[in-house]
Amino acid sequence: MDFHDTPEEATFRSEVRTFIEGNLPRDWARLNQGPAFAEEATDDPEREAFLKQWRKALSGRGWVAPHWPREYGGAGMSPGEQFIYNEEMAKHRAPAVGGSGVGMLGPTLILYGTDEQKKEHLPGITSGEISWAQGYSEPGSGSDLASLQTRAVRDGDDYVVNGQKIWSSGAHRADWMFMLARTDPDAPKHRGISMLLVPMKAPGISVQPLVDMAGDHVFNQEYFDDVRVPVKNRVGEENRGWYVGATLLDFERSNIGASINLRNTVDDITRFAYEASRSGSVPVRLDGRTKVELADRAVEADIARLFSYRIISLQKRGQVPNYEASVNKMFRSETDQRLAQTGMKILNMYGNALRDERFAPMKSRISHMYLRTVASTIAAGTSEIQRNVIATRGLGLPRG
Numbered sequence: 001m002d003f004h005d006t007p008e009e010a011t012f013r014s015e016v017r018t019f020i021e022g023n024l025p026r027d028w029a030r031l032n033q034g035p036a037f038a039e040e041a042t043d044d045p046e047r048e049a050f051l052k053q054w055r056k057a058l059s060g061r062g063w064v065a066p067h068w069p070r071e072y073g074g075a076g077m078s079p080g081e082q083f084i085y086n087e088e089m090a091k092h093r094a095p096a097v098g099g100s101g102v103g104m105l106g107p108t109l110i111l112y113g114t115d116e117q118k119k120e121h122l123p124g125i126t127s128g129e130i131s132w133a134q135g136y137s138e139p140g141s142g143s144d145l146a147s148l149q150t151r152a153v154r155d156g157d158d159y160v161v162n163g164q165k166i167w168s169s170g171a172h173r174a175d176w177m178f179m180l181a182r183t184d185p186d187a188p189k190h191r192g193i194s195m196l197l198v199p200m201k202a203p204g205i206s207v208q209p210l211v212d213m214a215g216d217h218v219f220n221q222e223y224f225d226d227v228r229v230p231v232k233n234r235v236g237e238e239n240r241g242w243y244v245g246a247t248l249l250d251f252e253r254s255n256i257g258a259s260i261n262l263r264n265t266v267d268d269i270t271r272f273a274y275e276a277s278r279s280g281s282v283p284v285r286l287d288g289r290t291k292v293e294l295a296d297r298a299v300e301a302d303i304a305r306l307f308s309y310r311i312i313s314l315q316k317r318g319q320v321p322n323y324e325a326s327v328n329k330m331f332r333s334e335t336d337q338r339l340a341q342t343g344m345k346i347l348n349m350y351g352n353a354l355r356d357e358r359f360a361p362m363k364s365r366i367s368h369m370y371l372r373t374v375a376s377t378i379a380a381g382t383s384e385i386q387r388n389v390i391a392t393r394g395l396g397l398p399r400g
């Protein structure tokens with residue numbers, strides 16, 4: 001593949017850079033320190049105020065949902081433009097916005113939603129005002145999602161929903177949830193599921209926090225007790241929800257942003273380690289062995305970037321990446337874990353300080369990363385499932 005921008009791509013890249021330089025404060029890195037670097041977990045009023053302004057600036061250009069068509073409030077970017085957009089945002093460490101409303105629900109509604117659903121829900125997503133949670137997983141259904149048990153029973157103009165969802169990221173802050181529920185228990189498991197849009201304030205929903213081992217509240221579990229959901233809130237046909245929900249519509253599957261974040265973190269740890277070792281502020285371990293590990297991580301971050309380029313080159317040729325996206329996700333999430341381990345080795349005993357800022361180097365970013373990246377190889381399809389995909393679809397091996 002040709003790594004150079006075409007003249008049009010170069011013009012677009014400089015447009016994105018100019019926008020970022022004009023809208024992202026120079027001291028954004030200061031606000032973006034610490035463990036709560038995900039949009040979902042902010043409690044700092046200064047940071048919250050900035051994020052609001054940032055969302056507004058993006059929304060004015062359709063850049064909250066860059067890949068959506070313009071008629072729905074997006075920017076209609078081609079895969080190539082979206083790649084450049086995400087690459088520049090990540091290089092400048094700009095905060096991500098949008099969440100699952102932009103990445104998953106919006107594109108699903110654009111394809112399968114009624115005009116009324118599009119009118120009601122899409123503007124709130126592109127303005128960044130309404131946030132969505134994904135209600136797919138259940139205690140007994142994750143990798144084998146089609147076995148889900150939450151029931152939706154038709155009663156007049158409503159469905160009555162009973163059951164439980166779990167691991168729903170950001171559901172405690174979300175205004176709405178898109179969920180999969182079983183509408184025909186007698187049909188084969190993939191054929192008895194429907195997708196419903198449920199306001200989180202509907203009577204009968206209770207949300208319980210699940211605090212992860214880093215002490216952060218990102219996940220939740222929800223109980224549905226006779227929750228009435230109007231039939232007009234169903235997306236697509238009844239019992240066809242599996243096909244609606246399983247359509248992967250976030251076409252940006254290269255995840256270039258994540259591979260650049262990896263490289264940024266390698267650079268941050270390296271810088272910190274050298275400064276601390278020079279000044280003696282923290283007794284870091286910076287010997288031949290940890291230096292080699294840092295070099296390995298830098299190479300791996302660059303390989304992750306090349307995997308992203310592979311995917312975008314397929315998309316530019318009009319092909320849909322398949323097992324290549326699994327290779328990318330698996331390698332990146334496992335590199336995330338290796339990088340966190342390298343960081344912890346370098347920080348020595350200080351890596352254990354999670355909360356006390358006097359002792360927590362890099363504001364405990366690495367300690368949090370170490371704890372939170374355990375989940376990276378589970379979220380969005382476990383490494384075992386990715387390996388199954390690579391084995392069967394990529395290598396053509398028979399199913400086990």
Ligand SMILES: Cc1cc2nc3c(=O)[nH]c(=O)nc-3n(C[C@H](O)[C@H](O)[C@H](O)COP(=O)(O)OP(=O)(O)OC[C@H]3O[C@@H](n4cnc5c(N)ncnc54)[C@H](O)[C@@H]3O)c2cc1C
Nearest residue numbers: 134135136137141142143167168169375378379380382384
């Ligand atoms: C950070 C994070 C965020 C998440 N956010 C959301 C969210 O917003 N909404 C939502 O609905 N869900 C969310 N999830 C849930 C996520 O989708 C599930 O955790 C994931 O699909 C795995 O399902 P499970 O936890 O039930 O594990 P299981 O499916 O029970 O898997 C247990 C173990 O068995 C292995 N295994 C299972 N099947 C196979 C197989 N066929 N071959 C080989 N090994 C297998 C798995 O790899 C794993 O090691 C989130 C999870 C995480 C970690």
